[in-house]
Amino acid sequence: xxxxxxxxxxxxxxxxxxxxxxxxxxxxxxxxxxxxxxxxxxxxxxxxxxxxxxxxxxxxxxxxxxxxxxxxxxxxxxxxxxxxxxxxxxxxxxxxxxxxxxxxxxxxxxxxxxxxxxxxxxxxxxxxxxxxxxxxxxxxxxxxxxxxxxxxxxxxxxxxxxxxxxxxxxxxxxxxxx
Amino acid sequence: xxxxxxxxxxxxxxxxxxxxxxxxxxxxxxxxxxxxxxxxxxxxxxxxxxxxxxxxxxxxxxxxxxxxxxxxxxxxxxxxxxxxxxxxxxxxxxxxxxxxxxxxxxxxxxxxxxxxxxxxxxxxxxxxxxxxxxxxxxxxxxxxxxxxxxxxxxxxxxxxxxxxxxxxxxxxxxxxxx
DNA sequence: ACTCTCATGTAAGGAGTTACATGATTGA
DNA sequence: TCAATCATGTAACTCCTTACATGAGAGT
Numbered sequence: 001x002x003x004x005x006x007x008x009x010x011x012x013x014x015x016x017x018x019x020x021x022x023x024x025x026x027x028x029x030x031x032x033x034x035x036x037x038x039x040x041x042x043x044x045x046x047x048x049x050x051x052x053x054x055x056x057x058x059x060x061x062x063x064x065x066x067x068x069x070x071x072x073x074x075x076x077x078x079x080x081x082x083x084x085x086x087x088x089x090x091x092x093x094x095x096x097x098x099x100x101x102x103x104x105x106x107x108x109x110x111x112x113x114x115x116x117x118x119x120x121x122x123x124x125x126x127x128x129x130x131x132x133x134x135x136x137x138x139x140x141x142x143x144x145x146x147x148x149x150x151x152x153x154x155x156x157x158x159x160x161x162x163x164x165x166x167x168x169x170x171x172x173x174x175x176x177x178x
Numbered sequence: 179x180x181x182x183x184x185x186x187x188x189x190x191x192x193x194x195x196x197x198x199x200x201x202x203x204x205x206x207x208x209x210x211x212x213x214x215x216x217x218x219x220x221x222x223x224x225x226x227x228x229x230x231x232x233x234x235x236x237x238x239x240x241x242x243x244x245x246x247x248x249x250x251x252x253x254x255x256x257x258x259x260x261x262x263x264x265x266x267x268x269x270x271x272x273x274x275x276x277x278x279x280x281x282x283x284x285x286x287x288x289x290x291x292x293x294x295x296x297x298x299x300x301x302x303x304x305x306x307x308x309x310x311x312x313x314x315x316x317x318x319x320x321x322x323x324x325x326x327x328x329x330x331x332x333x334x335x336x337x338x339x340x341x342x343x344x345x346x347x348x349x350x351x352x353x354x355x356x
Numbered sequence: 357a358c359t360c361t362c363a364t365g366t367a368a369g370g371a372g373t374t375a376c377a378t379g380a381t382t383g384a
Numbered sequence: 385t386c387a388a389t390c391a392t393g394t395a396a397c398t399c400c401t402t403a404c405a406t407g408a409g410a411g412t
Contacts, residue, residue, distance in 0.1 A: 001370095001371090002269070002274060002371095003371080003372090005274065005278070009274075009277070009278040009281060012281055013278075013281065018390095018391075018392095019391080019393095020390065020391050020392080023391095030277065031268065032268050033268060033270055033273040033276075034268065034270070034273075034274050034277075035267045035269060036372080037372085037373075037374090038391090038392080038393085039372090039373075039374080039375090039393080039394080039395095040372060040373085042391095042392065042393060042394095043394090046393095060391095061380080061381075061390090062379080062380050062381065062390060062391050063379085063380080063391060063392060063393095064390080064391060065391090065392085077278070077281070078281075081275060081278055081279070081281070081282055081286075081290060082289070082290060086271035086272045086274070086275050086297070087271070087297070088270065088271040088272070089213045089400085089401095090209065090210050090211060090212065090213055091180070091212055091213060092211055092266065093262075093265070093266040094266070094333075095210070095211040095330045095333055095334065096180060096183065096184060096187075096208075096211050096212050096264070096330075097259060097262075097264050098211075098329040098330040098333050099187070099208060099211045099212075099326075099329070099330035100183070100184075100187040100191075100255070100259055101329055102326050102327075102328075102329070103187060103190055103191065103255070103256075103326075104256070104259055104260070108259075108260055111260070112260060115263070116264065119263065119264070147280065148277075148281075149277050149280075150280075151276040151277070151279055151280070151348055152274070152276040152277035154344065154347075154348075155272075155273055155276050155341065155344045156273060158340050158343070158344050159337055159340055162336050162337055162339075162340040163336075163337070166332065166333045166336050169332075170329055170332075179398095179399095181399080181400090196362095196363075196364095197363080197364070197365095198362065198363050198364080201363095214400085215400085215401075215402090216363090216364080216365085217365080217366080217367095217400090217402080217403090218399080218401085220363095220365060221365085221366090224365095238363095239362090239363090239408075239409070240363050240407080240408045240409065241364060241365095241407085241408080242362080242364085243363090243364085267373095
């Protein structure tokens, strides 16, 4: 369901696009929020066409199909945003490792935490770079006051910083015992 | 893969258990970190038995099967903890809503954020209650210095608090424009 | 007797991943 | 001509969800 919503959102925000374009958009703009590869996107666009949420607006070179969102699609997107409770199932590999960490001896646990910290630092750097780019480039034509994707990026950066702080504290706490 | 790891972790931490017990453990102790229902757990235990990671230690009343982790299972768990990079795919419904929020007009966006805030507050209360219980009850026999699940609970609480702060700031930011 | 909790499973379907497969166009 | 990128799809498989199905034991 959420893939469908993400596609409708991208079509609304960036206008008509091909499956290929949308795949690229997933790799770049939405990557830190939702992921999907072309093998998932193409069939989903076909189903959405059948359901009347999008239409093939034009067909270009190399079999390129340009999809556009329909009024039904817009309604579906709005309904989800306004009505859907985002109670996604909790499935967090980092947290699972944290949960099970006491099963290791302190030395190994420390090593795992250090690796985890490095990963989180790397991710934070990526997100902050994205933020810097967004805030240095000219403002695109506005959809609403807040710029597209910025709220989510802010959330992502805050959560990543929180995870980093947690990792540091956990390292300190375990280090004291090792 | 991670379900398997979670099961091995629970069997290590709490000792031998039945599929039923493990299902309960998922509902309680690991719920904020990983989720799985009995219809996923029973077949997985069967596969793990076939793979030699667990064994049926005993069969009790009502067809109850008690599983125990094997040395191979322990090795598998340890290898995952030490060696697995927890780069789970980013799929976050809250962040997706945040991402798409600027597509709504400010009034509706505010309503969505308020609902989100309520949900996060509720979740935070749950986690803090869990924390309080853990820190008031007597210390169970130690596996390592840090108590089982506490690191993960700390992480969960911090992240939930961060999300709450973000929601408040986002509400303030959009409210200024509405 | 009845109901509740214990206890185990299967089946159908949706969502997601990885790998396979094909062909057009552009630019060096 | 050769490689890269554009562009679309399918197939097989794992993982997860929801619903169906069954029966034993414990307590009232």
